[in-house]
Amino acid sequence: MFTDSDLSDEPLQGADGLSFGDQGAASHDDLAADPHDHLSADPHDHLSADHLGDGLPRYPGVGGGAVAAHGRAAPEGPDIVYTGADGTRTDLGAPTEDLDGDGVPESLAVRTDQGDVLVLSDTDADGHPDQLIQVDAQTGEATWAVPDGHGGWDVVQTGHVAHDGTFVVDHPQQPVADPPTHVQPVHPGGPGSPTALPGSPTAHPGDPGAHPGDVEVEVSGRSFDAGQATIDTDGDGVPDTVRVAGPGGSTLYYQDTNGDGVADRAWTTDAAGHLTADYTLDPGGNWVTVPGRTP
Numbered sequence: 001m002f003t004d005s006d007l008s009d010e011p012l013q014g015a016d017g018l019s020f021g022d023q024g025a026a027s028h029d030d031l032a033a034d035p036h037d038h039l040s041a042d043p044h045d046h047l048s049a050d051h052l053g054d055g056l057p058r059y060p061g062v063g064g065g066a067v068a069a070h071g072r073a074a075p076e077g078p079d080i081v082y083t084g085a086d087g088t089r090t091d092l093g094a095p096t097e098d099l100d101g102d103g104v105p106e107s108l109a110v111r112t113d114q115g116d117v118l119v120l121s122d123t124d125a126d127g128h129p130d131q132l133i134q135v136d137a138q139t140g141e142a143t144w145a146v147p148d149g150h151g152g153w154d155v156v157q158t159g160h161v162a163h164d165g166t167f168v169v170d171h172p173q174q175p176v177a178d179p180p181t182h183v184q185p186v187h188p189g190g191p192g193s194p195t196a197l198p199g200s201p202t203a204h205p206g207d208p209g210a211h212p213g214d215v216e217v218e219v220s221g222r223s224f225d226a227g228q229a230t231i232d233t234d235g236d237g238v239p240d241t242v243r244v245a246g247p248g249g250s251t252l253y254y255q256d257t258n259g260d261g262v263a264d265r266a267w268t269t270d271a272a273g274h275l276t277a278d279y280t281l282d283p284g285g286n287w288v289t290v291p292g293r294t295p
Helices: none
Strands: 046-051 082-083 090-092 106-111 117-121 131-135 141-147 151-163 167-171 214-218 220-228 241-245 251-255 265-269 274-279 288-289
Touching: 214 251, 220 241
Parallel strands: none
Antiparallel strands: 046 106, 082 090, 106 117, 117 131, 131 141, 141 151, 151 167, 214 220, 241 251, 251 265, 265 274, 274 288
16 A cells, blocks of 8 residues: 655646545455554555545444435535645645545545545544544455544554445454554655645644643653643533544543643544543553453
8 A cells, every 4th residue: 555755746736536445355464554553655556636535434333333324415515635744735625525434524535646545534524534544445455544643544443445345344443552553644745735834843832842741641651732731520610521533433532630731541433422431541552451341
């Protein structure tokens, strides 16, 4: 799929509609992607704007439950702007696909000249993608990723497109205790694309410019800013928890229980709001499962 380099200097171009329904299913053993793989771009690739239209496959929630896609809709939300790790921003246009069925389009697709498709979703309508699905148009391999807070993407699950055009999850979402590897960012550059704009990477709670109330998450020697706490989980009147949208309607929560700016509890829920995993940070700085809470 992608290799560790930037895209070539070619402009974004329009493309015809896509259909995944005629592709063969890739088995679990055939998958090249792994939850610990990197997503990055091939130097000979370029991204072109695309519309999935009626051929859009169905997107599963965590655990493989399929949710029907609702096809192309009139653009309503803000343009989705992709920001690379170097600050380069590319306006990919307004979302045209309503994948979650709420009547408001939140997704669009771009593809490389090799045919790989990237489906980017802006679920909170802030103009920035918070989920990416990469599909190999030849094999039907699919990889789900979410932003890491530093311009890259973390792979959270992999799967494939089945014969009937639906997505099947083969590698479920990775638990916090076994986090995914950092994903190299995609850079859609070239003539006609925006140049690098001033800006700094996401600030951490201890960094200059960090917002008060931000929660930092430390995993395997890495750390990232999960954002500002907006939920008061312990009921003391002070927000201590960040909610982050995950793939397939799932939600990730990071709680700072002692007010030091660093998360020491984390849990995930599925699209129905059911708890799927619960973790706490032990004295050694390792994420461990909370006994009796994880199904």
